[in-house]
Amino acid sequence: MKQWRHYSLRYYSLLVLVYAIVSLFIPLNHDTRATYELSMVQAHAVSLIAAIPLFVIWFAAFYCYGRLQRYADTVRDSREGKAFRNIADGVTLLSWGLVIESFASLLLGALADHTSAMVAAAAIIQNYVTLVFPVVAFLLIGTGTQRLLALKRARLGHVGMRLLILLSASIAAIYSYLILHLMDHGQIYHLPVILLLVTVVIPYLFAWFSGLLAAFEMLVHARGTHGLLYKRGLDRLAGGLIVLIITSIVMQYINSALLSNLGAVSIGTVLVVDYLLLMGIAIGYILMISGIRRLQRIEEI
């Protein structure tokens, strides 16, 4: 029986249509148009063309979460059922987060361009919109991977755990330093230091640690699972999930800490970095799709 989550591609089509329409009609920044000597029509066309790679990545994300939700439905009565449900819900949130973040950026950016009083509010809202999805998504995925490990009564090895802690501590220290000491965080985040720490830095670090832990647990689970044909699907699903989590973390890290510290970074460089990372995310989704299809076939034959 089809449920709402199986309509992922219909939601995708609707979202692309709405985004395209909004892109075409939203007022664009006059100074930017003047810099590149573009008419209003040309500027809108460029904006829409620049969104095409984004649409391709959204397709991969929505197709993946639709297939994963379907697989989770198929195995819902099995021992792994709850675990795959958690993972599917987490991936669904990450996928929707990609889209909602883009919409927020488009709309809030236009609002800030035309109403200087809204610059701070737009930046704050954008930051929290970008933050909330990975926090909840990585928590859900982590709950799922923990359940998978618990089925086998497996645990993370001491060495691996210690390496993970070291990696997380390093990420946290560098990130905190970048946010608080190098850049003018007041101009970028428009928040006092204490609020920035409590509502941005700590949640991001929590999300990234949760995500890295989930990726590690998925790796351990995939390695410890037997079944020659089953493993072929599971390894791709696990590999794709790990790529997705790590690339998402890197993208959030770079966007929230590094880019704003690099001073005179051109818009072209920012776009290239972001699109490369989005391609990494798309590769994660494609790997997952390949794995889910194999696992689904086993359950349907």
Next chain:
Amino acid sequence: MAISKDMTIYEQTVAITSSYLGPAAERFVDRQIQNHLAKPPTELTATDLIKLIDWIRIAVSFLTEDSSIIEDYIAELKQLSINAGEGRGGAA
């Protein structure tokens, strides 16, 4: 999954299948028995297994094109059916 003499034919079939289908083995075997033999999976007999092997071969051929994997899996099931027929495979 290790196979012991105390296991039923059904349990041994699942154990052999789990080498190939892992956690999905039990669901796969149950589905083949229910769909093609129309009986409760736990009532699988040696005679049933002989009929089931052909259906399993067809099903697994949809999962992989590697004939060596298919033949290895079928050979193990055939050996189980021979042992069960000779009374060495445990109770039905």
